[in-house]
Amino acid sequence: MVGQDERAPFAGALERARSAAYPAGQYVGQESFVLADEVRRLAGSAGIGPGTAVLDLCCGVAGPGRLIAAETGCGYLGVDRSAAALRIARRLAGDLPCRFVQGDVPPLPDGRFDVVLLLETLLAFPDKAALLHAVAGALAPGGRFACTVEEGRPLDAVERRRMADADTVWPVELPRLAALLDAAGLAVTWQEECTAAHHGTAAALLGAYRAEEAGIAARVGPRAAAELVAAHELWVTWLGTGRVRKFALVAEKR
Numbered sequence: 001m002v003g004q005d006e007r008a009p010f011a012g013a014l015e016r017a018r019s020a021a022y023p024a025g026q027y028v029g030q031e032s033f034v035l036a037d038e039v040r041r042l043a044g045s046a047g048i049g050p051g052t053a054v055l056d057l058c059c060g061v062a063g064p065g066r067l068i069a070a071e072t073g074c075g076y077l078g079v080d081r082s083a084a085a086l087r088i089a090r091r092l093a094g095d096l097p098c099r100f101v102q103g104d105v106p107p108l109p110d111g112r113f114d115v116v117l118l119l120e121t122l123l124a125f126p127d128k129a130a131l132l133h134a135v136a137g138a139l140a141p142g143g144r145f146a147c148t149v150e151e152g153r154p155l156d157a158v159e160r161r162r163m164a165d166a167d168t169v170w171p172v173e174l175p176r177l178a179a180l181l182d183a184a185g186l187a188v189t190w191q192e193e194c195t196a197a198h199h200g201t202a203a204a205l206l207g208a209y210r211a212e213e214a215g216i217a218a219r220v221g222p223r224a225a226a227e228l229v230a231a232h233e234l235w236v237t238w239l240g241t242g243r244v245r246k247f248a249l250v251a252e253k254r
């Protein structure tokens with residue numbers, strides 16, 4: 001079986017289904033439910049423009065990061081624990097002025113940044129307090145943290161058993177997140193709910209993965225393909241019922 005971290009087989013196996021699933025113009029290499037226009041709105045709300053120093057945490061192959069760097073002219077540093085993902089990110093970035101560094105977050109790379117981005121991965125951090133303190137420490141005064149959030153109560157035992165890689169699925173309720181941001185010295189300045197859009201994306205991805213499951217299984221193994229489909233079935237249910245809601249937000253360092 002191929003593990004999710006062996007990114008090249010996964011990226012290759014899923015590329016056709018992913019590019020078919022997103023609405024026209026909205027697929028930019030993201031490994032998540034976020035749409036290109038949502039990335040643009042979040043970047044605009046965080047004040048990313050020419051010369052803004054941006055740190056993109058858990059960038060993966062950096063579809064959203066490459067979009068932001070290309071369209072805004074910001075300075076861009078992406079960080080991810082996956083060397084395989086970063087090899088793909090570097091190749092796809094081509095001549096864009098993007099830098100990438102491999103590492104487990106936290107800690108964050110040295111330096112001060114105007115904006116720290118975290119797209120579609122806050123969910124993976126069980127200890128969000130430690131992460132948010134590290135984010136605040138990497139921001140210049142007035143700097144902004146821009147992220148997407150999987151909002152909801154923690155998974156129960158039944159839900160954990162049904163979700164592959166449940167050790168990377170830690171939703172957080174909004175009041176708890178607001179308190180954690182506040183304790184880290186970050187004040188929310190902008191927030192937008194995107195549950196309906198992400199439910200639509202999850203459903204479209206599920207349809208595309210089901211249609212291509214045999215071909216995906218041939219490249220990543222039947223177990224990984226089945227887990228991919230099962231995980232998307234859960235996300236479609238959770239986002240469709242409001243069990244988990246999605247938000248994009250910007251918080252400014254006080």
Ligand SMILES: C[S@@+](CC[C@H](N)C(=O)[O-])C[C@H]1O[C@@H](n2cnc3c(N)ncnc32)[C@H](O)[C@@H]1O
Nearest residue numbers: 030031032058059060080081082104105119120
């Ligand atoms: C769901 S993907 C999202 C990638 C990208 N942000 C996007 O929206 O397309 C999550 C990424 O986070 C990385 N990751 C998860 N936890 C991490 C950690 N603690 N430190 C560094 N990278 C991490 C994974 O390797 C993976 O590439």
